[in-house]
Amino acid sequence: MMYFKYRKHRILSKEEKRVERIQYLFRLVSENDAACISQLRMDRRTFTMLCEMIRDIGGLRDTRNMTLEEIVAMFVYVLAHHKKNRTVAHKFLRSGETVSRHFNQCLLAVLKLHHMLLKTPVPISDDCTDDRWKYFKFIYVLPGWEGSAHDGRVLLDAISRPNGLKVPQGCYYLVDAGYYNSQGFLAPYRGQRYHLNQIQGRRPESAEEYFNMKHAKARNVIERYVASELYKLEKLNFTFKR
Structure with a gap:
């Protein structure tokens, strides 16, 4: 004991x-x-x-x-x-x-x-010689959808509005498999390997897999950027308990 x-x-x-x-x-x-x-x-x-x-x-x-x-x-x-x-x-x-x-x-x-x-941000002029700046912008935000809705329905609503989402000529938005390939929108091929952990260390076996690999890499960069912005918003939204 x-x-x-x-x-x-x-x-x-x-x-x-x-x-x-x-x-x-x-x-x-x-x-x-x-x-x-x-x-x-x-x-x-x-x-x-x-x-x-x-x-x-x-x-x-x-x-x-x-x-x-x-x-x-x-x-x-x-x-x-x-x-x-x-x-x-x-x-x-x-x-x-x-x-x-x-x-x-x-x-x-x-x-x-x-x-x-607080340092006031300096707007990037349209004639800026650094082409990278034009990609770091929020182009369009559609808030206010209640309940649940299919991704394609929300996108269709955003496009059909008078002042809705516009796709510049010759440009494309990356979208996930919840959307369909259409004018100005690129979705990955379904039924093919897509996620980076599935492709890592392997050579693409088809043109579709090669496209999916490039699509996934670009999407990964975008998601990391969005996550960093959400983290900043979380900090700003911090409330201290009384």
Whole structure:
């Protein structure tokens, strides 16, 4: 028979928590750049500059129980790692209410810096000599379909609208097997190997398989780009629990 001894963990006092928070913050933003970059995605100099901007322009100040540096570090940590309220509260030895309140206050201060932190995109002119830019555009978006519908029906609706989807002369859109080959739309051959893991390391056995291989590679690039854009939107849509 085995016996286990349970040791009662002593609860930290307020003063001990305060000292531990100071030590953790020092290790995070003052000790070395490696730790700061790893946890906050910026070096110590950049973090100091951000704190000064939030103080001078954003108007955020130290509170009775929290320094501005801790508030900003907590805010940036959430953005850097997409952590939830409970995780951040445990990390910084704060209550969930304290974390949420100061996160939102810091967010409001950061929004006042939008003219300095956000770089306005420069439109690409039509006479740009780099041909690649014209391909990185959302050409058409059709929202609002309720329930379920076949892919082909949605496409037909988009094409038939007065200001709907237009296919430039001599150009084609890649579509998956849920659509049919038609004017301006290229779908893969059905009944042939298509996915890259089915073709990897093998030579195409027919012209149809060769076409499917090229189609799958191009589609893979597009899907990776769309996934990266959705990830950015997910970050922007992040809501912090109160």
